[in-house]
Amino acid sequence: MNRIDRMFAARRRESRAAMIFFLTAGxxxxxxxxxxxxxxxxxxVDLIELGIPFSDPIAxxxxxxxxxxxxxxxxxxxxxxxxxxxxxxxxxPDLALLLxxxxxxxxxxxxxxxxAAAAEAGADGLLIPDLPPEEAGELRRLASERExxxxxxxxxxxxxxxxxxxxxxxTGFVYYISLRGVTGARAELPADIEERLRELKTLTGxxxxxxxxxxxxxxxxxxxxxxxxxxxxxxxxxxxGEQPRPTLREDVRRFAGEMCAALAEAATAR
Numbered sequence: 001m002n003r004i005d006r007m008f009a010a011r012r013r014e015s016r017a018a019m020i021f022f023l024t025a026g027x028x029x030x031x032x033x034x035x036x037x038x039x040x041x042x043x044x045v046d047l048i049e050l051g052i053p054f055s056d057p058i059a060x061x062x063x064x065x066x067x068x069x070x071x072x073x074x075x076x077x078x079x080x081x082x083x084x085x086x087x088x089x090x091x092x093p094d095l096a097l098l099l100x101x102x103x104x105x106x107x108x109x110x111x112x113x114x115x116a117a118a119a120e121a122g123a124d125g126l127l128i129p130d131l132p133p134e135e136a137g138e139l140r141r142l143a144s145e146r147e148x149x150x151x152x153x154x155x156x157x158x159x160x161x162x163x164x165x166x167x168x169x170x171t172g173f174v175y176y177i178s179l180r181g182v183t184g185a186r187a188e189l190p191a192d193i194e195e196r197l198r199e200l201k202t203l204t205g206x207x208x209x210x211x212x213x214x215x216x217x218x219x220x221x222x223x224x225x226x227x228x229x230x231x232x233x234x235x236x237x238x239x240x241g242e243q244p245r246p247t248l249r250e251d252v253r254r255f256a257g258e259m260c261a262a263l264a265e266a267a268t269a270r
Contacts, residue, residue, distance in 0.1 A: 003096040003124045004149045004172040007046050008207040008228060016267045017224045018046040019260045020209055022100060022233030023240060024067035025050050026076025030084055032244045036236075039249045041092045043256035049127065049231070052081055052101035058130045063234040070242050078105055078114075082121040089122030098125040098151065098172075106131075106139070115142040125149030125172050133169035140169070151175050156196055160203065167204035173229060176200060179212040197226040217262035224266035232259060 001009075011018045021040055025033050033050075040048055053068035053076055060068065085097065099118055106114045106128060118126065125148055131139065133152050143150045149172025154163045156177060167174050178193050193210075200208055209229030214220060220230045239255055240248065 002147050002149060002172075003094065004047065004098065007096045008173060011046065011228065012207075014267070017227060017263050018207070018209065018229035019044070019220075019256070019263050020047040020049060020211070020229050020231040021045055021236050021256065021259075022049040022051060022064075022211070022231060023236055024053055024064060024071055025081045025084065026053055026071030026074060027067040027237070027240065028070060028242050028244050029074055030076065030080055032240065032248055034084055034088065035249045036240055036252045037088050038091065039252035040256050041095050043253045044260045045095075045256050047096040047098060047229070049098045049100045049233070050081065050085065050123075052078060052099060052105055054102040054104060056102070056104075058102050061234060063238050066242070067237045067240075078109055082117050085118075085121040085123055096124050097122065098127055098149070099123050100127045100129075103128050103131045111139050112142055115139065115146055115148060119146035119148055123148065125151055127151040127153075127175065129153055133166055136169070140171075144171075149173075153177055154200060156192070160199070163200060164203045167200075167206060170206065173207040173209050174200070174204060175231070176208055176210050176227070177212045178210050178214070193223075194226055197223075201226075217258055220259055220262045221266040224263055230259075230263060 008018060023033065023036055037048060053071035055072060088097065126143060136150065140150050151172050152166045152170040153175045154166050154177065158166065176197065197208065207228035209231050210223055210227045211231030211233060214230060214232050215235040223230055239251060
C-alpha cells in the first residue's frame, strides 16, 4: 500500500473527500513549482498531480496548454522534474504525489527506466491519458513491481462495459472526467454528473476522483457527497501564472486552504 492508497483509506475513515491539485512543472519556472507544492502541502492538500510538459498535450485546455508551452520554452526537462520530486519528497515524506504525463516522454525515456526513476525520486503513481489500459500491460507490470499506482480515466462518453474495464485496470483511484472536451475551469458542471458518478460507483469499490472544470469551493462542496476526491487543475495553473512573483507561495496557500476548508465543511453531508 503506497501513499495514495493510504491517503484514500484515511479519508474514507474520516468520511472526507480528498483534495487533489494539478500543476504544470516548470511554469513559470521550477523554483516557483517547488514553492507552489510546498504551499499546497502546508494548506493540507492530500495529493498533487505534477504535470510533465509536452508540446502536444492530451485533453488540455488553453490554460494548461499555455503552461506547458512556457515550461518547455524555459528548458524544463524530465530529469529536472524528477530532481524536483526528490527534493519535495525529502521535505514532505507523507505527501501523495502523482506524475501526469503524455506517453511520448515516457517512451523516449524508456518505460522501464522512467518507472524506475519515478519510483526512486519518490513519486507514488503515474497517469498517462493517451495510454489506454489495454496497451499498458508492461507499464502496469513495471509500476506494480515498484509499488506505483497507475491511474486511468473514465470519460462521460464511456459505456458501462468500458468504464468497468478501466476501473479494473486502474490502481490507487479512478479519475472521472466531468466534462466532454478539454480541461478548463467552468462556471457550471454538467447536469448529468450526479447520475454518471452514481453509476460509476456501482461499478467499482475503488476511490473515484472527479476532475476537469472544477474552479471553486461551491462546485467542490456540491460534488463531495458523490465522490472520493476533487481535482482542481486549470484554476490553480491560472493562479500560478507565467511569471515568478514573491507572493506566489501565499497566494497558492490561501486558494488551496479555501478549497480544503470547503471539503471539510461538506464532510458531514457524506
